[in-house]
Amino acid sequence: MKREVPISKAKWIMEPGCVLLVTSGESGNANVMTISWQTPIRSGEPCHVLLVINPARYTCELIMKSGQLVINVPGSDLLGQVHRAGTVSGREVDKFERLGLTAVPAQKVAPPLIDECAAHLECEVERNVELGHHRLLVCRVVRAVADDAYFNGTWDPERFHTLHYLGGKRYGLLCNSTEA
């Protein structure tokens, strides 16, 4: 069941460095983009995370208009959709329809959540840093939700396999965990 995650614990949703599906725009006209370049940048509350995005992407255009986005965490069951979302543009197709994903309303921002994903971070963009080739988006997490079957303060890799991009069509799976 999906439950609220305290903002102070939200960064653990992204910490493993996994591939994300970012939603932008508004319900009925929203877009989906696969992002592998991400990192938390601040622990505790407020919680800040960073996304790296190509300014030419449709998602970047939508985010710049509204200043809002949702980070969704897909598991290995969504591998096909994750890869295909990275190979077509939302300027040409409705990616929710094309990929068979379900948009459900977020609570604090306009872009929808992807129902099939296991966790969601609703975000406001606080700052963007222009690097020419790419843009760094510093995002403040305003709401976090995760499926408690897989995430309980941290991911359970034995039950939920985050995806980690290796290049081409290949993705690594987080399958085990160990204690230092």
Place this chain on the structure above:
Amino acid sequence: MKREVPISKAKWIMEPGCVLLVTSGESGNANVMTISWQTPIRSGEPCHVLLVINPARYTCELIMKSGQLVINVPGSDLLGQVHRAGTVSGREVDKFERLGLTAVPAQKVAPPLIDECAAHLECEVERNVELGHHRLLVCRVVRAVADDAYFNGTWDPERFHTLHYLGGKRYGLLCNSTEA
């Protein structure tokens, strides 16, 4: 055997979002720090990567002095050292000695490589972005090396398990891969 990796392919060393050991300072007086907050920010050549670091850390002080660092990729065999490197300060102890790690000279920068790691990115800091609580270091990779038993243009998770931080003493292991 460790072999040169073309700069245009260097970002694949960090792409899975794994935990890194960053070396700073100079041989004989070098420091080691565990970093989980990282991402590539530019494909191709030049290759840029981003590290997020707390300005209070000794490593940050050393990097600001020289503008150089080395990113080393540890596997699951170094789990104990990775965790302990994140719990003591190089201001107080020689972490190479304390952790039983071997420093070997880099070719293009002053900080040493950690011989026990499977891949290395020798880096120059090109820009740093102050966020108050943390600093974003935009690094240009000037040399990349990887063990060809585990990395051949991409990691082989079946043979080499990168570490992905889950919180506390717990680390996820990249153990499998799959094709979309």
